[in-house]
Amino acid sequence: MSESKFSVDQQRRMLIKGLGATTLASTLMPTSIFAAGRGPTAVIVGAGIAGLSAAWELRKAGFQVSIFEKENFPGGRMVELTTGPLHGATHAEGVFNANREMFALGAELGIESQVRGEAYNQVWSPESGLGLDNGHGIYDPGGMSDFNIEVTRKIPGMSPETSNKLFLLQADMDEINATVDPCLLETGIAYDNESVGDYYERALGKASGKEIVNYKIDTACAGWGWDPYSTSKIALLSWLSSKEKFVYPRGGIATLPEKLSSVLPVQTGTTVRYITSPDSNGRRTIHYLAPNLERRSVTPDVVVCAVEGKYLASMVQGLTPKQEALSNNCFFTKQPVVYWILDEKHGPEELIMGAYTSGHPDPMKARTYHWVAMPGVPELNQPPYVRYSLSRKHTPEWQNSDMAIEDYCWPMIKQLYPQLEKSHIVDIVDHSSDSLIHMPVGYINQMGEVLREQRKGKKSLYLAGEYVSGAHTGAACASGRSVAREIIGHWI
Incomplete structure (x- = not known):
């Protein structure tokens, strides 16, 4: 496999455990992470687009801001990374064209034209066989x-x-x-x-x-x-x-977070261990691991928790009952995706793909959400590959099988693309994602209760992100900016 099966955070925690108590027995070290200034201090936990957007608004208003990010890169789901021989988007690829806040932020940064883009579904061409197949025909979905x-x-x-x-x-x-x-x-x-x-x-x-x-x-x-x-x-x-439609940003999905992180104080490789309940002054202390694994703490005026909602209850002490209930109701689905990287001699000459409805009469196609065989693009250093994504309905079967995604999906891709042989494969990349928030009936009402509670007055903890806005990157951006405005109204 081209990437570790453990996340950066898991690897860091395993290293901590392996080093033993003696090495890490240093006392908590309060440290000043803010430049000298008179504005309120704010730590944003999470350098995804919600956290970066909130930090931008707060800094404009005069707050002294610092951003903690556990990964070694900012951007959250709006990143482009090298995974094995592949380079590109790892989660989100497009943005919703109704993202007024995102495009307004791009305009402030002078990159609006790069954040905007072309229609997301232009790849469909039923007359060329590129479309959704429901067993009755191929069409543009x-x-x-x-x-x-x-x-x-x-x-x-x-x-x-x-x-x-x-x-x-x-x-x-x-x-x-x-x-x-x-x-x-x-x-x-x-x-x-x-x-x-x-x-x-x-x-x-x-x-x-x-x-x-x-x-x-x-x-x-x-x-x-x-x-x-x-x-x-x-x-x-x-x-x-x-x-409106979803669009591919002209500059790539990472354009906006890359620009924001270049002008904001982001501390990557920084893992928040826990955030305390408010002290007698109403402020919370963040206990965290610095990139060198040194234990530190900081007590800002404001904490903006812009992490995925499922981590909130285990990270933050002293949540309100409504906040804790929302965090415990955050369920993230899994999208199983695997790439077989091919040698240059065995890549397809042109794009070949298939996408199927879950009710397709062919059981093999009904199990498949989408697959594509892609020629190499030498000028972009992109190798030829075959990509396969399992259908939503059959994802639990794979998760309960204890099989690697490439082994589980091999029989399906062989039937759909029989030209693929194991001798043609030079690498395998597991590109599965488990960070797609689900919003069941009643969740949005619950979310609204938390947001109304948050607006009632000055606080030391505020929540931002998709889990309190909507399940896409534009919603996360809108959440970060709107929450920051609430904080400014409470504190300035």
Whole structure:
């Protein structure tokens, strides 16, 4: 394998354990991490786009800011890294074109044109065989933010009854588009009352609802590892109702975090051990490991916790009951992806791909979310490869199998792309992701309760990130900026 199966944080903790108590028995060392100044001090935990965006706003307002990041690089999911012989996006690849906060931030930094980009779903070309296959034909499925009724009516195999009912959805989509910000889902609390699947069955009738879920909605959900019958309808309908699309940033997905981290004080390789309850002055102390594994602590005026919500309860002492309940309800799905890197002689001459609905009549294709055989691109130092992504419905089977992803998926890719031989493979990269937040029915109401509580007055701890905004990078950016404005209002 080209990458360690342990995260940077896990490797650091194993090293600590191996060094023994004697080496790390040094006392906690309070240290000044702030430049001299008169503004309030703030530590942002997490240098993803939420943390970086919050830090930018706070520093503009005169706060003395420092950012702690456990990984050896900033950017969170908006990064481009070298993994084995591959270089590129490791999580997010596109941004939602309704990201007003993200594009405004790009404009402030002078890089808006690089943050904006081209339509995310231009790769689909059904006439060339590049599209979604439901067993009745190959078609352009659109994107997460694209529910064009006229286009959807033309999906192969769609029954006339379902096709004629789709216009019943337009009024709901118009209302949601007018009232809900897909980057701040707290604005959609009123719609957090049923699942996506249940909504379509109620709006279109059971048979037609199931048909549209199978041909359109399940595929949109699958990229996030979501089950349509447990996911809150507004988590998806906020995108589908929008007139905007997902786009590939012209400068690459890492453009914005790279620019922010170049002008902000980010301390990478810094692992927060725990954050205390407020002291008698209302401030919290952060106990952390510096990059040299030295134990240190700092007590700022404000802590912004911009980590993934699932870590909150174990990291922060003295959470409110609502904050703790939200953290314990943060569930992150897994998207299994594996790359087989090929030698130059055995790469395909042109792009070949397949994408299938989970209800495809061919069981092998129903197990496959997406696969692609890609020629090498010498000018970009990109080798030829075959990429395979397992379907959402079959992910639990793999997770319970104790098999490496490449071994589990080998029988499927061999049937789909029989030209692939083990003798052609020069490397294997496990590109699976386990950081895709799920928003079940009721979660957004719970999120709203936490945010309303957070707005009530000056505090020492604030939360920011996708888990309190929406499941995409634009929402994380909007969360960071909006939370920072709340802090400024409370403290300045």
